Amino acid sequence: MTKKGKFFLLAVFIVALVFALVYYGINLTSNLGKSKTEVTSENAGKQLNKLYSSISVSSEAPIKGQIDLNPADVGESLPDISKFAISVTNTTDNFVEIFSSTEKSGTGIDGWLNGVANDFNKANIAVGGKPASVKIRNIASGTAADYIKSGKYVPDAYTPSNELWGEMVKASGVKTQTVSKRLVGNVPGIVIAKAKYDTLVAKYGSVNVKTITEAISNNELSFGYTDPFASSTGLNFLVTALNSFDSTNILGEKAVQGFEKFQANVPFIASTTLQMRDAAKSGSLDGFVLEYQTYVNAADLKNGYVFTPFGVRHDSPLFALGDLPQAKLDIIKKFAEFVAQDKYQQSAKDNGFNGLDTYKSELNAVDGSLLSSAQKLWKEKKNSNKAIAAVFVTDVSGSMSGEPMNRMKESLIKGQKYLGKDNSIGLVSYSNAVTINLPIAKYDTNQQSMFVGAVNSLQASGGTATFDGIVVALKMLQDQMALDPSIKPIIFVMSDGETNQGLSLKDIRGLIETYKVPIYTIGYNADIKALQSISSINEAASINADTDDVVYKLGNLFNVQM
Numbered sequence: 066m067t068k069k070g071k072f073f074l075l076a077v078f079i080v081a082l083v084f085a086l087v088y089y090g091i092n093l094t095s096n097l098g099k100s101k102t103e104v105t106s107e108n109a110g111k112q113l114n115k116l117y118s119s120i121s122v123s124s125e126a127p128i129k130g131q132i133d134l135n136p137a138d139v140g141e142s143l144p145d146i147s148k149f150a151i152s153v154t155n156t157t158d159n160f161v162e163i164f165s166s167t168e169k170s171g172t173g174i175d176g177w178l179n180g181v182a183n184d185f186n187k188a189n190i191a192v193g194g195k196p197a198s199v200k201i202r203n204i205a206s207g208t209a210a211d212y213i214k215s216g217k218y219v220p221d222a223y224t225p226s227n228e229l230w231g232e233m234v235k236a237s238g239v240k241t242q243t244v245s246k247r248l249v250g251n252v253p254g255i256v257i258a259k260a261k262y263d264t265l266v267a268k269y270g271s272v273n274v275k276t277i278t279e280a281i282s283n284n285e286l287s288f289g290y291t292d293p294f295a296s297s298t299g300l301n302f303l304v305t306a307l308n309s310f311d312s313t314n315i316l317g318e319k320a321v322q323g324f325e326k327f328q329a330n331v332p333f334i335a336s337t338t339l340q341m342r343d344a345a346k347s348g349s350l351d352g353f354v355l356e357y358q359t360y361v362n363a364a365d366l367k368n369g370y371v372f373t374p375f376g377v378r379h380d381s382p383l384f385a386l387g388d389l390p391q392a393k394l395d396i397i398k399k400f401a402e403f404v405a406q407d408k409y410q411q412s413a414k415d416n417g418f419n420g421l422d423t424y425k426s427e428l429n430a431v432d433g434s435l436l437s438s439a440q441k442l443w444k445e446k447k448n449s450n451k452a453i454a455a456v457f458v459t460d461v462s463g464s465m466s467g468e469p470m471n472r473m474k475e476s477l478i479k480g481q482k483y484l485g486k487d488n489s490i491g492l493v494s495y496s497n498a499v500t501i502n503l504p505i506a507k508y509d510t511n512q513q514s515m516f517v518g519a520v521n522s523l524q525a526s527g528g529t530a531t532f533d534g535i536v537v538a539l540k541m542l543q544d545q546m547a548l549d550p551s552i553k554p555i556i557f558v559m560s561d562g563e564t565n566q567g568l569s570l571k572d573i574r575g576l577i578e579t580y581k582v583p584i585y586t587i588g589y590n591a592d593i594k595a596l597q598s599i600s601s602i603n604e605a606a607s608i609n610a611d612t613d614d615v616v617y618k619l620g621n622l623f624n625v626q627m
Contacts, residue, residue, distance in 0.1 A: 109579040110543070116568065116576075117540045120533045121498035130518030132510070137482035137620060140215025144614035146202070153182040153201035160198045161221035161396045164213075166297065168226065169249060169381060170203040174362050174416045177249065178224075181409045182400075190399055193392040199400055206230045207295035208617075213239055219386055222397045224248055226297035226356070226379045229304070229436055236433025240387050242394075245401040247380035249410070250419040253298045254372045256360060257352035261286065262371040274302070274375045275309040277352070278327040289333035289341050289353040292625045293443055296338065297379060298354045304431055304439055305376035315431075316438055325446055334447065336606045336625050343604060358417040374424045377431075444485070444624060453488040453626070454505055454545050454552040456538035458531075459523060460560035460589075462496045466525035469589035473559050476587070476610060477520045480619035484508055489552070491541055492519045495534035496527030497566060505545050530567030531560055535584065535599075539576060555626055556584045558599065559610075562592035570598065577602045585622060587615070 152170045155162075169178040179201060186198040204212075206225035212218045214237040222244070225231060235241040255277055257265070262272060265286070269276040280286040291299035307315035310323030333350060335341035341353050346365075356379055360372050385397050403409075413419050459473065484490065490512065491505035502519040506512045535556065542554040564570075577584065583605035586596035593609055600607040608618050 109576055113536065113540055113543060113576055116536050116573065120530075120536060120567070122501065122537055123498065124501045124504075125519075125522075127503050127515040128518035128522055129511075129514040130516075130521050132514050132517050133482075134510075138215075139211050139617075139620070140217045142479065142614075142616040142620055143208075143212060143215065143217050144617065146212065146218040148614055149202055149204040149208075151200060152176070152179045152203040153186070153199065155198040155200040156186040157196045157198040159192060159195040159392065159396070160200055161393050161400070162200045162202060163222040163224060163383075163397075163400075164204050164209040164220045165201050165224050166206045166209075166226045166381065167203055168251070168356060168358055169224075169418075170201050174358075177413050177416045177418065178404075180412065181404050184409075185400055185403045188403070190403070192395045192399060195392075197396045197399060199396070205295065206297045207292075207300070210234055211617075213237070213386065221387075221389060221393050222383060222385050224381050224383045226251065226381060227253075227301060227377050228380075228382050229300055229377060229431065230297065231382055231384045232431060232433035233436050234384070234386070234433070236437065242385040243382060244385050244394075244397050245383040245405075248383055248401065248404050249381050249413045250422055251379040251381065252357040252374045252421045252424050253301050253376055253379055254355060254357055254360065254374045255352055256355045256366060256370045256372055257286075259369055259371055261351040272371075272373045274305045278306050278309055278323070281330050282323075282327045284330045287332055287349065287351045289331070289335055289345070289350050291335050291338055291341055291354060292621060293440055294624050295336070295621050298338070298356055300436070300440070301376040301379075302354050303443055304436065305428060307439060307442075308428055315435065316442060321442065321446065324442070328447055329451070333604065334625050336622055340604065340606050343601070349604060357420050361417045361420055374421055375427065377426045377428050378424065448485070448487075448553065452549075452552050453485070453555055454490075454542055454549075455484075455488065455555040455557060455626075456491045456493055456505065456541055458534040458538050458556060458558045458560075459492065459494045459502075459520075460496075460529060460531065460534075460558075461494045461523050461525050461527075462529035462561075463526050464529060464561050464563060465589065469561055470523065470525045472610060472615065473587075473589050474520050474523065476615045476619050477559070478517055479616045480623060481513065481516060483620040483623035489545070490516060491538075492516060493534055493537050493541070494523055495530050495537075496525075497530060498527075499530065499533050499537045501537065501541070505541055528566040529560070529564050531558065531562075531564040532568035532570060532573050533566075534558070536568060536573060536576075539573075539580060539582065542582065543580070554580075554582045556582055558584055558586045558596070560586065560588065560596065561590050562586075562588050562595040564595070574602065583626075585626065587619065 168175050182199050182201050190197050210230045213234050265272050281288050290302045293300040293303040307320045311317050311320040345353055360366050383401050489505050489507050492503035494500045494502050538556045583603045584599050585605045586600045586607045587610050588596045589610045597607040
């Protein structure tokens with residue numbers, strides 16, 4: 066090689082070296098002074114754009130549909146009462162049916178009342194000269210109240226977890242008579258990790274709802290509670306919190322302002338206690354609400370958490386409902402007397418009930434109409450002026466054809482009535498490719514009409530690229546947040562869960578974790594475990610829609626999240 070050629074190669078090498086040093090220097094220094102989160106988010110943005118560009122995405126011109134402007138009818142969305150199991154069957158024709166809350170008419174340690182009722186039915190107790198018996202239906206307190214208030218199904222008697230539901234039923238116009246103020250003792254509580262509890266005591270002197278709400282308002286506590294439309298403990302916590310802000314008027318301006326400040330720093334409202342406990346196990350919550358009977362039976366909680374009672378006691382009152390014949394009323398009274406026997410109260414204690422009997426309710430009786438107003442206030446104010454932006458990701462693959470598609474359309478069109486009008490929504494559909502059927506926009510009457518039109522136009526065919534659809538929804542939400550960083554993003558995936566094309570969960574898990582967007586999944590004829598694996602990443606709920614209560618379930622979900 067000539068001298069000139071060697072010089073040329075050396076020059077090329079030097080230029081390449083300088084370029085490499087400059088390139089890596091820029092990349093190295095570009096991260097100086099940035100937090101790990103900022104760098105991760107930046108990388109996630111690049112990854113999202115890369116994945117999005119690899120997906121076949123089209124847009125469809127929105128079509129307006131006919132909308133029903135009447136408010137949501139809870140009674141209409143309720144399934145046939147047979148959906149809720151009879152946990153104890155009556156043994157005679159002379160009987161009463163009792164709606165019972167799930168912590169006492171379920172299975173295992175939650176089945177105490179069933180054992181008592183079975184003994185009652187075997188005891189040959191006569192009422193009106195005929196042997197009497199009871200039928201127990203296992204149904205959550207809030208759901209039971211919805212049946213009774215709507216008139217869709219009214220049993221002879223009702224034993225919810227606490228007296229608040231009885232007051233609401235009474236306020237709805239249903240004749241309500243208190244037969245027993247207490248069938249069995251229980252207490253709602255705030256459960257806090259011990260280290261955090263000690264920190265709060267050191268600063269505030271004690272832990273109660275007032276100091277808890279103050280700590281949350283000061284962003285010192287990551288706390289979750291349950292849906293006050295469905296959960297006894299959630300409803301109790303709501304009214305106790307409002308009372309702590311202003312005990313003279315729980316719906317007054319002072320109480321509302323206190324609630325908004327506190328709610329702004331609540332990271333998590335769970336649809337169910339199970340969902341909330343899963344969030345706590347992940348380490349994302351310092352504390353949450355729970356009944357004492359559940360707490361005392363959970364070894365993982367007793368060892369590392371402290372229980373602090375609050376609000377109205379959960380003593381399972383027993384109410385007679387409607388204009389009952391004297392014989393039925395007498396059976397209800399006889400049953401209350403039977404339950405009160407020492408041996409049954411002792412067996413209740415063995416199952417975790419009748420603890421903390423020295424605790425007295427810190428709230429006076431709250432009128433049922435006030436409770437309903439408190440629920441409406443919560444619905445309006447729970448997002449603390451931080452609007453939600455949600456994208457519905459709908460599976461229109463061939464496997465969704467027929468009944469699953471019909472059920473999905475029905476549940477979306479009926480369920481959308483529960484969406485808050487201050488929020489924004491969009492709609493995506495996917496099969497082999499992904500279609501943006503409705504860009505994100507505020508959920509006014511116009512957007513509602515286009516949402517209904519978009520849902521009605523969905524048709525099933527092709528493969529199932531679920532995670533491609535989720536990526537498109539993430540991109541839409543990130544673009545929306547660039548315009549309005551204050552919004553809270555949510556994704557709802559409606560699918561049969563059987564992904565067979567496109568990206569995998571492994572491909573996008575990191576993105577979901579980084580962006581922390583909760584993905585709620587609703588399964589139609591579905592692989593529920595596959596959908597649960599998506600929802601569990603950011604502690605979102607997964608619903609099985611293969612039952613006739615899907616609209617009711619979605620209504621509850623939208624009440625909490627939207």
